[in-house]
Amino acid sequence: MDIKNIPQHILQIMGSMNTVDFNTSIEEKYKLSEEQIHQLAILEGKIFSKELSVADFPGAVKTTLNLIENTTNSIAFDVCQGLFLSAEPYLIGVKQLMARLKPEQVESENPNIVNLKNK
């Protein structure tokens, strides 16, 4: 990673305690191991230093962290939303990736509401 070429405001995001806290929340949410979250942090660093493109992020997560498709997409979406979006003018294609990864809206399963359309 060549830190010299990274803009200061991006370095601030990378070196922020908020980023570490965010990664901790991802670790807890998806029950990731110590090694998996470490690898995720390295991947994030690669994205910020543009060693890896944003579009390739889900694939890299899947391979490096050895996860199934759904979990990979959810993690990638969360990281895009919580971390990469704030660096968007610098990182290209974050919103497009998020649109692709966006989880489908599940309709209400409330038993008290009768779905008249299906009846």
Added chain:
Amino acid sequence: MKKISKIFTKKSTLIIAGIILFGLILPLFAQAGLADWIVNKFYRFLAKLIISLVGMLTDLASRFFEAMLDLGFNRSYQEVAQTGWGMSRDFANLLFILFMVVVAFATILRLERYGAKQLLPTIIIIALLINFSFVICAVIIDFSNLTASIFINNAQQASGNQGVAATLTDNLKLATTLTPFDCNDYEDGIENCNELTDATAQQNCVDAFRAQLQTCEATIAASQQSTSTKDELVNLFTVTILGSIILLIAAFVFFAAGILLIIRIIAIWFLVILSPIVFICYIMPGLRNNWEKWWKSFISWCIFAPIFAFFIWLAVRVSSGPTMVRMTHFQGAITSGNPALVTGFFSNGATILNYFLVIGLLIGGLISAKQLGIYGASTALAIGKKWGKGATDWTKGRVGRAARAPKEYGAAVAGGAIEGIGKKLQGVPLLKGVGERMAARGKRVAEKPLEDPRLKKQADEIARYSTPEQISHLVKTAKTPGMTRALGRAAIEQKKFSKLDNTAKIKVADNFRAFGGDGIRIAEELEARNPSMRIDHRETDPTKLAAQETKLDKKTEEGIKKGYHKEYSEETFEGEGGEMLTESMLRTAKKFGISIDKMVSAMTVEAQEAWKGTTKAKFTDDFDKTTGADNLQARDSYAAVTGDIPTAYADSKGKINKKDPNVVTTLQKHTAEMRSSDYEKLTKDSIQHIAEYVSPAAAINMVTKLNDEMTIEFANEFNKKSDAFRSQLRKSPIWAPHINPPAAGPRSKTKEELFEEAQEKRRKDYGIP
């Protein structure tokens, strides 16, 4: 109302101030003819008037006390209580029905606390006690009164049945003091002799009075010859004021004691009347605290009587004792104006001691009442304390200064008094302008001797053209206090005072202090500005050194609080004094929690430069004696003043006391303030030191200021730290590639391995091949 009382207080203060000022100024104008007239007529009249008024008050107070003493322990005034008690007893009996109903309901509802099983025995006992409550109370009161009467009767017998208060007044010679006496009274006596019908008796009477008149006139003439008019005036004036205070104290004690006795009677009546109602409260657990309060109060009032009576008895016995020195000197002093008598009274410790012993015993009675929680006792003592404080403040402020100041400072004292009166007048409506002018004038008069124009001019010239060593020499050899002060002040104005040697500095400060008033303030300021001036040399004895340092730190702290460190110059930190001041400032910052950052930022640039050099010298020492085992404070102050943190921590590894709770805080504070260029200057030693104490959060934040090489350097150090620390850093996108995983523990087994292990066990258990 409050305003009126305020004005009244101010006016009364003015009157007293006026009398004191009059007494102080009068001797200055004393010329033979005029002063004699004043002594013989006006002043003695004034003294008599004041003492008579105060004396009448004391007489009134003692009569009141005597009357209350008769009333206080007498049982013949109990009809009021009996009538009231009868009414409340009948009411309490009615309440029984209500209570029985409550108990009945509680029994039905199975409320055990209020049930019949719990309360019925109590109800029966209380029902009986209510009707005997008066008798019960009367027995206790009688016991209390009887015990008290033993002391009072004994005291009265000791006084020859003339009355307790009368005996006390007589023994203190307060009564005779009420009628100021002079030689003219003998002339009245001669005239009264004419009323005798028998010629021989008349002649004998006239001869006796004439002889006494001659003796009296001879005594006064002799005393007037032996003393100057000024001394007579001062002595008489002092006696009048102090005598009034003594009489007022006695009056206060008598009044307070009398009032407490009245309150006691009323309180006991009140408590007896309430007794049936309070007894019935005992039945209900929820109301029982009322009974407890009543009982406590009742017993307190009953116990108070014998205790108070005991103190009165003791006062009478002590005052009638053979060792009691009577107050005849006092009375004689006022009436005859004989300075020998005045001196006799006020220089005789035993006379004053005996007076205060008797008064103290009576006040002891009041204090014991307060301890028992008696109503009114606290108020009485509070009033006494307030009066006492007022008098003390006045004495401290004006009379005290007059007494302390030597004669040569008369103008300053008079000026101070004028200033004080002026300030008081400012609060009086319509006199504000006069008061302001008077205060300003007084201040000028008071300060005039501090700034003698002739000496000031001379000293200014000397200070301007002399070296600090020469000024020090002149100060040390100056023969007059005025010249010492003038030189000291000139040295301050020329900014050379801090360079004077300690002996000279101390001489100047002591001289200002001896002057009193503003001089004390100047001396204190000089010591706070130059804390090291009181420390002549470094002690070798550790105990003495510690005491010396504590004293120095106190002065330094005072100076920092007053902001004098803003005025320190480069020279302040030079030499032995400067070295000690630097050490003291570092210790003070640590001990008193003063932020070095704030202290430094408040300093002048000149002082900051000096501080920078001095503190750098401190932390580069191998062993820093300033702060004991470590030199963190010196490093901290250097970092704060210069911003050059790498230099401050350059050789810090292993040289800072790890137990110091400030290490982490200080280091992290400075780490947060470091810039990229600062990190580039860090030595390997500093990196190790910072890595040792930095927190994960600080480490994560610092990474943005590091270049690639520094990141790797720090990562190498962080890899030696705990798993928890590394675990945090491994979640940071920048640190993650450089930080090693936690130490590998035993790997958890996979499902396949566990299945295989179970199969193996089964085969082994059942002997399956």
